[in-house]
Amino acid sequence: MLPDRLLRLLRLKSLTVAQSVDETDALLSTDEMLRATVQLASHLGRDVADVRAEITDYMREMTATHVPSVVRAWQAWSAWMVRGFQIVIDDDELSTLRELDRENALIFLISHRSYLDQFSFPLRLAQGGISPTFGLAGANLNFFPLGTLARRNGFIPLRRSTGDIPVYRLALRALVGQMVASGHNLAWSIEGGRTRSGKLRPPRYGLLRYVTDAVESSGSQQIVAVPVSILFDQLPLHEVKLMTAESRGLPKKPENIRWLLSYARGLRYRLGRIYIDFGPPVPLHDRMAALRAEGLSGRQVVERVALEICHRINQTTPVTATAAVCVAVLGEDRALTLGEVCATVAPLAGYLRARGWPVAGGADLTDRATVSQTLHDLVGSGVLTCYSGGPKTVWGIGNDQHLIAGVYRNSAIHVLVMRAIAELALLTVVRTPGATKRMGWEKALAVRELLKFDFFFAARAEFADELWDEFAIISGRSHDPSAPLDAEDAARSLHETDLLVAHLVLRPFVDAYRVAAEELVNLGPRRDIDERELLTRCLRLGRQWALQRRITEESVSGEMFATAVKMARHRGLIGPDAEAGDIADRRAALAAELDELQRSIGELARMRRDLEAE
Template structure:
C-alpha cells in the first residue's frame, strides 16, 4: 500500500489537504518519499535533487550513527513540513481572510519608504525582522510588503500556528512553519538551515519576529538568534547572494489581546492555538481599534556588516549577537510614540483621576522633550492638541482601559480596575524613547549626592546603569551612549551642548529641580523593582548544592512580588511579571550568581541586593522631586 500511495503524488497532496499525511506517517502506515515530487514547493524540490545537500545529509547520518535512508526520509518529511510557496488562488483567498482578521485596524505605511524598498527589492533578498506585539503582526507585515509592489515575503511563523485547515492555505500563501524547540532534533535544524539558505539563493524575501514571540510588556523583548544565525550561515554558503536587513516596527493605538498577554506575564497559562482559538480571535476584531503604524527602519546590508564585524577582534564570537542587537536598536529608532502611550504615561504617573486640563499639563513637557530630541510621533500627531488628547481618552474608555465620570463639574478619567498592566503595556511601547532620559536623571542624582566632581560621578552611574539594564534595553556602543548622555544634559543646560564639561553637585541639584519632565520613576522603576525582587530572592536562596531550579525560583519571585506590591514595598503590581524577572535572572547568571558552588556566591548575591536597594532609593529621589511640583 505504501508503494502504491507514494507513487501517486496527487494522493499525497489530497492527504496533505485534509491534514492526514503526517498522522499516517507517524503511525507507520505511510512512508515518506525521499525524492522530489511534482507537488513539492520549489525549494523543497531543489534541495531533494541537490547532490551537495545529499552529501551533507550523508555526513550528518554518519555523525549521528543512523542509517542514511532513514535520515534522508526524516529530512524529506521536515522539508515538506516547512516548505511554502505563493501559488494558485491561495494568496488571494488568504488576503481576504487576513483582511477580515485585521479589520479592527487601519494600516498606515509611509509610501516614500515603500518606494525606496521597491528599488532595493530588484537586487537582493529583503529580510524583514519585525517587532511582535500581536498575532496580527504576521498578517500585517506581508500585507504591507505585497500591497506596495514589493515581491511577496515568506513569513517564518511559529509551528504553534500550524492549525488545520488553514495551515494548507497559509503554506501556499508563503507561511513557513518553524518549530520553536529543536534542541533534540539535529536533522530538523540541518533541514531548516538548508531551506533558509536555498531561499536566499533564490532571492526570496523573508520576514520573522526578531523577538521569537509576542512581548507581554509592550517594549521590545531580547532578540532570539536562531533564524538570524541560519540566514548568516546561508550568506556564507550562497556565494554572490546579497541580503538586506530591513527592520520593521509595528505599533498599535490599541489591541484586543493586551489583557490576555499581561495575564500570561503574571504566570497564567497560555491557551493553545487551535481552530476554535483562531475563530474566537477573529471575532474579537469586530470592534474598531484605531490605526496600526508600520515603519521600516534604516536598512542594514548584511554581507558588508558581517565583514566589518569579523574584521574586528573585539566582536569575535559575537557576530550574530551584534547584528541582532543592532537590528533591535534600529527597530526602536523607527518606532513612533503614539498618543495612546503618552496618555497612559500621564495617568500612570498621576495614579488618580485627572481632568482633560490635567492630562494636557502632564503631557505638555513630555511632548516638548520628544520634539527637542527629534523622536517620531505616530501619524505626526500634535501631542498638545486638546481634541487629539480628548479623542484618545474617549477611545481608551471604549477599549476598557480607562473609566470616566462626567456627573460633576468636569469630566475626569482614570485607569480602570485591574487595567494598570494594560495601560503600562501601551506606555511601554514608547519606553525606549525615555530610557536615556531616565538614566541621565539617575546620573544627576549620583552627582548631587557623591561630592563636587559631578561629571565623574554621573559618568560612573550612567555606565553602571547601562550594564545593569543591558538585558532589558538596547544600548549603543559606549561612545554612542556617551553622546546620548551629552544630548540629554544639553536639554537641561544648553551650555553643555558642545560636549561634557565639569560640573558640581550644586549644578546637578539645580538641573534636577528645574528640568521637565522627570521620568526615571515612570520608566525605570517597574523594571528596577522587579530586579530588586530577584536580588532579594537570590540572597535568600538556600538550595545551592542542587542544580538551580529556575521555574521554582521564578514562582517564588511571583509570590513574593505579589506580597511586596500589597505591602507597597514596590511601586505597583506591574513589576510582578515573568517578563521582568527573566532579564534580571539573566543578569544574575551573567554575573555568575547562579552556578552551584561558585566562590563567594553568598557575598556576591548580597552585594547585588545592596546595589538594587541603592538604585531603587535613587529612583525614589526622582519620584519625590516630581511629586513636589518643583518651581
C-alpha cells in the first residue's frame, strides 16, 4: 500500500495528459502548434483540418494519467512481479532526488535490461516519495488489460517505427513539450529498447530532442536529466533465453495476454538482486548553453547530451559477482575448477579497487565462498554446468549458453574496455622495432575509432588521460604522460601485471566485425547490399566459424553484427554513398586490420596463460 503522504501527492498532482477534447484543443490551438500543423499539412499536400484531426486521434492514443486506486493496485502487482528479487537502492541518492524533485522536473533516462524494469523502478520511486512520473514505453505492451492499467498508472504507449508517420511525430513532439512545460517527471529508456548483448546500447535521440527543444523554447532552468542504471544479478530465465534466441536471428514474438501470463508464471525463481543506481544529474538548460558556447549546433547538442548521459550511466553501473565469474569462464574454452575461477576473478577485484569501482551489493570478489555461491547460482539457472565425478569439481558453460553468459559478462565490459585498449597499445610498442609511446597512442586511437559504435568513449583529451591512467595501473607505477615509453618498459609492464583482459573483453566484438568484413569481401565491389540479407549471411558464417573454433560462440549475435554493419557503413563500405572505385580493396583492408587485431588479442591471451603457468 502507498504511504498516505504519497497518496495525497497523487491526488494533488494526478493529471491526465490529453485526456479530454478540451485539453487537446487547447494544445492544438497554441500559436506554435497551429503554425506547425499548417506547415506539415502544406508539406504533405493535405487539408489542415484533416491533419489536425489525425493529431487529435494520436494524442488520445497517448492518453495517460495517475488514478490513485489503479496506482495502488499496480504497486501491489509490481511487488508480486519482482518477488524473485530484492531491490537495492541507495536511500541517500533517493533523498537527493527528493530535494531535486521539489523544484525541478526530473527526466529519468534508464538502462533497459528487462521487462521488469517498469515494475521495479517506478515502484521504488513511488516508495521513495518522488512525484508521480510518466513513463514513455513501447506500444508493444499496450494490450488489454496491461495497456489499460498502465495508462492509468502514468505509462504513455509509444509507437516505435514512426519514420513514415510525420503527423504522429508532430503529435508526440507537442505532447512531450507540453509535459516538460508543465513540469512533469518523465522516464524512458535512452537505448530505445532492451539490450540483447548485456551492455548499454547506443542512445536514441528522438524523445531527448523533443525535451531539449522544449527546454530551449521555454527557457526553463528547472529540467534535470537523471541517468539511471538498472542491473540484475541474473535476468528472468525465460526472458534472457528469448533475447539470445532473437540475437541468433529468430524473429521477436509479439507480446499479448498469453505472453503476459507465461512471463508472470516464469518469475517464480529467486534470482538475486536488482540494483538501481543514479548517476550525477544533468541540468539541461545549463549544459545545453555550455555546449552551444562551444559552437555546437542543435543536433550536435542533443547527441553530446545523450552520450554524456550514457557515459554517466556506465560510470554508475557496478560490477556484479555474476559478471566477474562470467568474465572468467568465457575466457577459457574448457571447464574450470573453483581455484582457477578465483585466480581470474581475484586480479579483477584488485583492479576494481584500484579504479575505485563499486561492486554490486558490496560483494567481496576475493572471497572463495562468494565465487562458489555465484557458480552454483549460475548452475541453477542453467548458464553453467557442474561436474563433480572426478577428484575436483569443475564448472563450464552449458550447451548453447555462451550468449547468455556473454550478456552477464558484458554488463561489466565498460569497466574493462580502456584496460584492454591500453594492453593493445603496449603490445604495439613491444612488437614494433624502434616504437615510441606515440605509436602506442596511435594504436589506441585506431581501436577507439573501430569500436566507437559499441562503446562510449570520452573526448580525445580525456581519452588520453584515461589511457595514461591505465598505463600507470598496469605498470604499478605513477605515469608521466610526457615521459617516453620504450619496448623494454612496455614489455615489463605486460609481463609483471597479474591481469590481462583484452581477450576477455574485445575478442567477441572483433570476431563479429571480422565475420561482417569477410561477407563484405565475398560480395566483391557490390554496393547495392540488402542489410537484412547481409545480417543473415553473417549469422550463417558466424555459426560456421564458431563451430570451427575460429571465433567465440558469444560473437554470433545479430545485435553485434548489426553494429559491425553500422561501422562498415560509416567507413563508406556499404550504401549508395560508398565510392565504387576501390570499395573491394577497402573492404579487404578492413579484414586485414581485423586479422591483425585478432592476432594481437591472441598474443595477449597466450601471454596471460604463460603468466598463470609461472
